[in-house]
Every structure is written in structure tokens, then in C-alpha cells.
Amino acid sequence: MNLEVIRKETPGCSDKIFLNSAGASLMPKAVVDATVKFLYEEQEFGGYTAAVRNSAYISQFYEETAKLINAKPSNIAFVSSSTDGYAKALSSISFKEGDCIITTNDDYISNQIAFISLKKRYHIEIIRVANLPDYELDLEDFENLIKKHNPKLIAVTHIPTNSGLIQNVERVGNLCKQYNVLYLVDACQSVGQIVVDVEKINCDFLTATGRKFMRGPRGTGFLYVSDKALNENMYPLFLDSFGAKWTSFDDFQLNETAKRFELFERPYAALLGFTEALRYANMIGIDQIENYNRALADTLRINLEKSGFRVLDKGNRLSSIVTFCQADGKVEKIHKILSENRVFFKENHKGDALIDFTSKNVDHAIRLSPHYFNTMEEIEIVSQLLGNINH
Known part of the structure; x- marks a missing residue:
């Protein structure tokens, strides 16, 4: 994978941090x-x-x-x-x-x-x-x-x-x-x-x-x-x-x-x-994409947990969909800081996943979905922005 070439061929990633590929991704x-x-x-x-x-x-x-x-x-x-x-x-x-x-x-x-x-x-x-x-x-x-x-x-x-x-x-x-x-x-x-x-x-x-x-x-x-x-x-x-x-x-x-x-x-x-x-x-090769995506998502989850957020993803094998909320179960502060800094994301509601959200006792979750055109630097920038909420 040549990340520099991939990003050059993805014009939409040049002026924002796009983390909503689970919704509708950026086209090459x-x-x-x-x-x-x-x-x-x-x-x-x-x-x-x-x-x-x-x-x-x-x-x-x-x-x-x-x-x-x-x-x-x-x-x-x-x-x-x-x-x-x-x-x-x-x-x-x-x-x-x-x-x-x-x-x-x-x-x-x-x-x-x-x-x-x-x-x-x-x-x-x-x-x-x-x-x-x-x-x-x-x-x-x-x-x-x-x-x-x-x-x-x-x-x-x-x-x-x-x-x-x-x-x-x-x-x-x-x-x-x-x-x-x-x-x-x-x-x-x-x-x-x-x-x-x-x-x-x-x-x-x-x-x-x-x-x-x-x-x-x-x-x-x-x-x-x-x-x-x-x-x-x-x-x-x-x-x-x-x-x-x-x-x-x-x-x-x-x-x-x-x-x-x-x-x-x-x-x-x-x-x-x-x-x-x-x-x-x-x-590019899906196996390479999978390995790189895993590194991005794992880093993001670790950073979020260190900053005191409640990461909602459970299971022995996790994907490049990262869902979380504030420790109090709310998402307003997360929503505000991501929007203000041109970080593209999705907010999921209880009605989107009635059984799962009921069992986790949450009404809302922020969903970030990094993909292979994202950089580790972008993950760290978003982690730092979010970390400021709890400090």
C-alpha cells in the first residue's frame, strides 16, 4: 500500500479528517x-x-x-x-x-x-x-x-x-x-x-x-x-x-x-x-487493507479508553467501526468538538440498534470508521481533540 498515492487519488481527504466510511466513504x-x-x-x-x-x-x-x-x-x-x-x-x-x-x-x-x-x-x-x-x-x-x-x-x-x-x-x-x-x-x-x-x-x-x-x-x-x-x-x-x-x-x-x-x-x-x-x-489487496485498518481502529480505541470515554465495541475480534460515548452516556460534547474541527463522523441512535443499545444502556453513540486512506497522524489528532473534553 502506497498511502501517499492513495490519498492523492482521494481528493476528498485533503481538507478534512473523514471517518465515516461505514456510512458512505470517499470515492477514488x-x-x-x-x-x-x-x-x-x-x-x-x-x-x-x-x-x-x-x-x-x-x-x-x-x-x-x-x-x-x-x-x-x-x-x-x-x-x-x-x-x-x-x-x-x-x-x-x-x-x-x-x-x-x-x-x-x-x-x-x-x-x-x-x-x-x-x-x-x-x-x-x-x-x-x-x-x-x-x-x-x-x-x-x-x-x-x-x-x-x-x-x-x-x-x-x-x-x-x-x-x-x-x-x-x-x-x-x-x-x-x-x-x-x-x-x-x-x-x-x-x-x-x-x-x-x-x-x-x-x-x-x-x-x-x-x-x-x-x-x-x-x-x-x-x-x-x-x-x-x-x-x-x-x-x-x-x-x-x-x-x-x-x-x-x-x-x-x-x-x-x-x-x-x-x-x-x-x-x-x-x-x-x-x-x-x-x-x-x-x-491494493483486501488483506493489506484489513491489516492497516485494524491498526488504525485499535489505536483509536486505546486512545479513547485512556481519555475516559466509554468504548462500546465488544467481542474477541473487532472491525474498523469504533463506537463510543462520554462516561455519562452522552455525546453532545463529542459531537460539538468533532463538528467544529471538520472531522466527519456518524451519530447512531437507539432506534438504529434497539437490542444492542438497550443491553448496553445507551441512547446514542458516536461512530468513527477509519479506512485505509486515513493516516495514523489523523487518528492521533482526533484522539487529542477528544482527549481535551475530559481534561
Whole structure:
């Protein structure tokens, strides 16, 4: 990693300390250039012709995504967001009354709302696995619940948006494989900041977004669909002419690949920008990004704890999402000093993570999410600014 080059290629980091990559990160110049270039081609030739002219480049989206997560291009579908892909995956499952979804206490808010919606409509059961005292998943409880309830689906968020916890998706995947249970992983906060390998996770579906740690445009994401799910002819509830061929008055033939989860209409300019973001991350190497991010986040947590802040991240393995509050549980002073010094951050509220924040007895948390274009010097500057609050 050449940090000097990376920062030069990231114009947005020149006049601020940007620590909100878990929200929407800063795009490299190459990503913006690819997006804008296609828009100019649409202006000149129209959208259909521009897409045809860039067909080889568009196909690289599938190749770069597959390379990123150790899959095949045929397992990849373009979606407009992680939530979009998640909803399409859920819609491919034929839920009926009495079915069960097993999930965790640290799942993403939109996923939990989707489960509750399914519960209201189909009268399914939602069961959440217990956590051990160190906040890790209780895998023994997981296995017992699988044996007892024979779930239709197991769904785990790899890294929740509200804390730095990295959940043990690989061990859960082993259980899903052992008991032949469908497995859906939300990787919207992990893809781009740590190594994600679908072969090791053993998932049937995995979703990710472009705008966060991948540093792509908004309105982009991908859905991974396993060979098992494809071979079992799983498909989203609403297909269109891209996902299937209309073969007779009352029948259709599915696309053989994960593209059956796509729609004909998609923002090609954003897709090409996302392709460039994928290529950029693959070129640097996610393993290098993960190691550097860990050093940034670990240093930040240590400094915050030394300065008397309450760091809310719990677990044996933590990510580049650092959540904290003042010792009294408030965040107003933190909010003020970061805003005044052009430090970009996110404030999370209890409604964003009802179960987690209730268990930690907090209503608000400040979230800082350093990424590989940040410097250790920036971490020390922010640590010093915040340290002044308690002195």
C-alpha cells in the first residue's frame, strides 16, 4: 500500500479528517471518472448504445466482484444496495405459517424490520441466538436451536452497523452446512474493509453495498448466490425480462446464473463506477487493507479508553467501526468538538440498534470508521481533540 498515492487519488481527504466510511466513504478519482465518462457517452449516444459500447467493461463487474469474495462470476448479481439484494434473497424463499428464521441480536435494522414484516404477513417465528458473556455468538445455543426448530433460514450480519463486532459467520456456516439450512449473510459493513471469502463462510446468499468500505457510488451493490441455490431454482418473487425468458403464454425459463436476481434497468454509470472501485480494492489487496485498518481502529480505541470515554465495541475480534460515548452516556460534547474541527463522523441512535443499545444502556453513540486512506497522524489528532473534553 502506497498511502501517499492513495490519498492523492482521494481528493476528498485533503481538507478534512473523514471517518465515516461505514456510512458512505470517499470515492477514488478513478471511480468518479468512470461514472462520469459513461454519462457523457449516454449524452452522446443514448443509454442503449452506450451500454452496448461498454459491454466488455460491464462484464468486468462480475469478474472483479467474484475475485473480491472468492466466487465465480456466475454467482454474482448487481443490485442497487445491500438491502435490495437482501430483499430479493428473502423473496426467493417460500415462507409459510409456522416457519422459523434464526438470527442474532446484532443484526442490521433493515433486516430485522424485514423479518418482522414477514412475521406479520406469514406468521413465521423469529428466534435470536444468545450471546456469550464476551459478546461472541453462543454456537452451542445456535446448534440446539437448529435441532429444536428446524429453521427455514439462518441470517447473520457479519459486522453490525452499530458496533465494531465481527460475528463468527464461518462457524455459523459450518452449522448451516451440517444441518442443510439456508444461510443468508449481510456483509455490507465487512466487504471492502476485511477479507470476505464465501467458500469459507459456506453461505447461500451474501449481500454487500458499494457506497461504504468499497468506496463506490451510491445506488450500487451486489448479491452472491451459491451454486446450490441456483441449482435448486431459487429466484426472486418478481422477475423481469433480464432474469428469465418468456417461453410460452404461461411459463418462463430462468437465467442460469445469479443474474436472475437482476432487473433489466440498472444505472450503468454507477455500475461502471462500482466496477472501478472493485478493481481498485482488488489491486491494493483486501488483506493489506484489513491489516492497516485494524491498526488504525485499535489505536483509536486505546486512545479513547485512556481519555475516559466509554468504548462500546465488544467481542474477541473487532472491525474498523469504533463506537463510543462520554462516561455519562452522552455525546453532545463529542459531537460539538468533532463538528467544529471538520472531522466527519456518524451519530447512531437507539432506534438504529434497539437490542444492542438497550443491553448496553445507551441512547446514542458516536461512530468513527477509519479506512485505509486515513493516516495514523489523523487518528492521533482526533484522539487529542477528544482527549481535551475530559481534561
